[in-house]
Amino acid sequence: MRLSLLLIGLLTVLAPAQADEIVSGSTFLSPELHRQQDDPTRNPAWFWVDQGRDLFAAKPSGGGQACLDCHADPATSLRGAATHYPQVDPSSGKLLNLEGRIEQCRVERQQQPAFGYETAEMLSLTAYIASLSRGLPMSVRTDGPAQPFFEAGKAFYERRQGQLNLSCKQCHDGLVGQKLRGDTISHGVGTGYPAYRLEWNTVGSLHRRLRACSLGVRATQFDYGSPEYLALELYLAGRAKGLPVETPAMRR
Numbered sequence: 001m002r003l004s005l006l007l008i009g010l011l012t013v014l015a016p017a018q019a020d021e022i023v024s025g026s027t028f029l030s031p032e033l034h035r036q037q038d039d040p041t042r043n044p045a046w047f048w049v050d051q052g053r054d055l056f057a058a059k060p061s062g063g064g065q066a067c068l069d070c071h072a073d074p075a076t077s078l079r080g081a082a083t084h085y086p087q088v089d090p091s092s093g094k095l096l097n098l099e100g101r102i103e104q105c106r107v108e109r110q111q112q113p114a115f116g117y118e119t120a121e122m123l124s125l126t127a128y129i130a131s132l133s134r135g136l137p138m139s140v141r142t143d144g145p146a147q148p149f150f151e152a153g154k155a156f157y158e159r160r161q162g163q164l165n166l167s168c169k170q171c172h173d174g175l176v177g178q179k180l181r182g183d184t185i186s187h188g189v190g191t192g193y194p195a196y197r198l199e200w201n202t203v204g205s206l207h208r209r210l211r212a213c214s215l216g217v218r219a220t221q222f223d224y225g226s227p228e229y230l231a232l233e234l235y236l237a238g239r240a241k242g243l244p245v246e247t248p249a250m251r252r
């Protein structure tokens with residue numbers, strides 16, 4: 001209730017902002033949290049990156065090839081990979097994000113049981129591989145086979161939903177820079193995920209963040225890796241084109 005009253009207040013007081021230049025969520029962190037994020041000795045998310053690096057090099061328990069056996073010199077061979085996800089998998093025609101691609105290698109190429117979304121293993125490997133693209137500009141494809149997914153994501157982003165009847169766009173375009181429950185509303189691009197969130201006390205995926213926003217407006221929370229959130233992720237990545245990958249970020 002308090003949230004909805006606050007929002008109605010915000011939405012009626014403010015004239016709709018013009019779509020201004022899109023910037024990273026880090027821009028809106030408090031100076032102290034920003035410093036902590038940028039200091040690898042104080043940003044706990046680097047622990048997940050280190051675990052991911054170890055896991056990448058380890059043989060699966062039942063034997064077989066390590067990720068590293070096929071992906072030699074990952075700092076070079078996988079640098080930039082994260083900037084191209086989500087992307088359409090040519091063999092299945094499905095939209096895959098980085099988590100989906102890793103799971104595909106795990107199951108089809110390592111012949112191991114799936115890690116599962118939001119497991120420590122998946123978060124560590126995703127954080128590690130995304131960290132190899134730090135500083136490189138997001139450059140997903142939104143045309144060709146990706147276009148229908150991008151359009152679906154855009155429609156989701158612009159649709160009012162939940163008991164509060166708010167779209168993503170109303171907050172992440174219309175109310176950027178405004179305070180909401182101690183947060184400063186950003187453009188919602190998500191270029192720092194997986195990220196360490198103080199509220200979670202751990203690292204979480206972008207889809208976990210999306211579930212939190214869905215809950216915030218009392219709308220349906222879709223599953224981790226659901227087609228709805230994948231399409232939304234592609235739209236966000238398309239909006240973020242040119243912004244650098246910042247994984248692993250810290251957030252409130």
Ligand code: HEC
Nearest residue numbers: 056065066067070071078081101102105106109110125129
């Ligand atoms: C048996 C060999 C093999 C193993 C083991 C393997 N992969 Fe792969 N991986 C591949 C091949 C082949 C591709 C497709 C390369 C391409 O698309 O050009 C690929 C693609 C990828 C990509 C996408 C790269 C890009 O530029 O889009 C990622 C990320 C990845 N693998 C991560 C992993 C991880 C993490 C593991 C361990 C859990 C792993 N792979 C295990 C062979 C392997």
Ligand code: HEC
Nearest residue numbers: 025166167168171180183184185186188189190213217251
């Ligand atoms: C009531 C306003 C509101 C709505 C509606 C909303 N969000 Fe958010 N969202 C927030 C707040 C507040 C945060 C935390 C501060 C920030 O980074 O913007 C946040 C964070 C995010 C982030 C993380 C940004 C980062 O860099 O850490 C993403 C991505 C995001 N939202 C996407 C969405 C999407 C997609 C939707 C629609 C399904 C949505 N949000 C709906 C308020 C909202």
